[in-house]
Each structure stands twice: as structure tokens, then as C-alpha cells.
Amino acid sequence: MFRDGLKAMFCRIGYNVVAEYSDVEALSHMFERVQADVLIINPELVTMPLHELLKKLPMDSTVPVFALVYQYFPPERLAVYDAVIDCRMSDETLGQMLDEQLGQTNKQKVNTENYELTDREKDVLILVAKGFMSKEIADKLNISVHTVISHRKNITRKTGIKSVAGLAVYAMLNNLMDNNE
Numbered sequence: 001m002f003r004d005g006l007k008a009m010f011c012r013i014g015y016n017v018v019a020e021y022s023d024v025e026a027l028s029h030m031f032e033r034v035q036a037d038v039l040i041i042n043p044e045l046v047t048m049p050l051h052e053l054l055k056k057l058p059m060d061s062t063v064p065v066f067a068l069v070y071q072y073f074p075p076e077r078l079a080v081y082d083a084v085i086d087c088r089m090s091d092e093t094l095g096q097m098l099d100e101q102l103g104q105t106n107k108q109k110v111n112t113e114n115y116e117l118t119d120r121e122k123d124v125l126i127l128v129a130k131g132f133m134s135k136e137i138a139d140k141l142n143i144s145v146h147t148v149i150s151h152r153k154n155i156t157r158k159t160g161i162k163s164v165a166g167l168a169v170y171a172m173l174n175n176l177m178d179n180n181e
Contacts, residue, residue, distance in 0.1 A: 004166025005173050006068075006087070008159040013095035027057060037102055040066045040085060043073055050080045064101060087173065117158060124151040126176055129168035 007017045018036060021027045022045070030036075039059065046053055054065065064082035067073070078084050083101050085094065117125065120141075127137045134148045141148070161167050171177050 004161045004163055005169030008161050008166070008170055009091055009094065009173060011160050013091050013098070015098060036063060038064050038066060038098075040068050041081075043067045043069065043077060043081075044071075066101070091174075117155060121151050121155050121158075122176055124148060125155050125167060125171055128152065128155075128164060129171040129177065131164075 003020055007020070010017050019030045021030055036059070039057075041050075050065065054061075066083045066085050067078050067081040068085045068087065069078070070087040083097060085097070089097070123141060124137055127140060132140065134145050134152065138145045138148045155167065156162055159167070159170055161170055
């Protein structure tokens with residue numbers, strides 16, 4: 001679910017996630033099929049020195065490797081990475097950091113359609129993230145169930161997230177949960 005929120009964040013700032021894997025063996029096979037501009041790794045899951053891990057991967061040595069952190073890591077452990085992405089970064093900060101590290105030429109063009117959630121969609125998203133069902137959301141917001149379903153479809157289209165858990169992470173990462181009780 002955490003990955004769904006991050007993928008949506010990358011899409012919003014104009015970058016595509018081409019693959020995601022939870023183990024080194026699968027990651028090794030990915031590089032045989034996919035050309036990646038950057039490799040983002042959760043340092044918590046790396047059980048060997050980074051340089052040994054990278055030797056096992058059939059990837060171009062110029063591909064930068066970023067650490068994705070969500071908790072404290074000693075600076076010396078993160079120093080081996082080309083950059084550090086903190087999961088609490090705003091879209092704008094993350095976009096600026098990626099643009100600086102990768103250069104604008106690697107940035108994928110995204111449809112110029114408005115992907116900003118409306119206030120009502122945010123209201124629905126918050127209630128979805130809190131675990132309410134469509135009927136309950138309709139009752140709370142004094143709208144029809146059909147309108148809730150329409151808002152949920154728009155939220156899914158705009159964020160690219162289909163799971164309730166992913167939407168909950170998205171809401172938390174975007175500080176939407178803080179605005180409401």
C-alpha cells in the first residue's frame with residue numbers, strides 16, 4: 001500500500017514507475033527487460049553492502065541509486081547512495097530533487113489533464129481512508145451513493161491508486177488526514 005502512494009506521487013510529478021520488486025532476485029530479472037533511469041531502494045531491505053548488491057544486477061553503472069527512507073538511518077549507511085528520498089517529502093520537493101539528480105531530459109511527459117483533486121474528492125478520499133463504505137460516505141456528506149462512486153472513480157483516475165489501503169497512504173502522504181478529525 002505504501003508503494004501505491006509513492007507511485008501516485010511519482011506520476012503526479014511527471015515520472016513513471018516502470019517496475020517494482022520486493023527482492024533482489026526479481027530485481028535482477030527486471031534489469032534484463034527494462035531500461036530504468038533510476039533505482040530506488042529501501043535500505044532496510046538491503047542485507048548486504050550496496051556495492052555487492054549492485055554487482056549482482058545487470059544494470060548500467062551510470063544508473064543512480066537512491067535510498068527511500070521512512071525512518072532514521074545512520075548517515076554513513078545512506079552515504080553510499082546517490083540521493084535520499086524521504087517518504088515525507090512533498091511532491092514539489094521530490095520533483096525538484098529528482099529533476100536535479102536526473103536532469104529534465106529523463107522526465108517522462110505526463111498528460112496535461114488536471115490531476116488535482118477537488119475539495120469534494122478530498123472529502124470523499126479522507127472518508128475512504130478512514131474506512132467508511134460508499135453508503136456511509138454518502139450519508140455523512142449528504143450526497144447520493146452514485147455521486148460518491150463517481151468521486152471515487154475520479155480519485156482513482158487522478159491518483160492511479162485502486163486499493164483503499166493505497167488511498168489511505170496517499171491521504172497521509174499528502175497531509176489530508178491532518179486537516180480533519
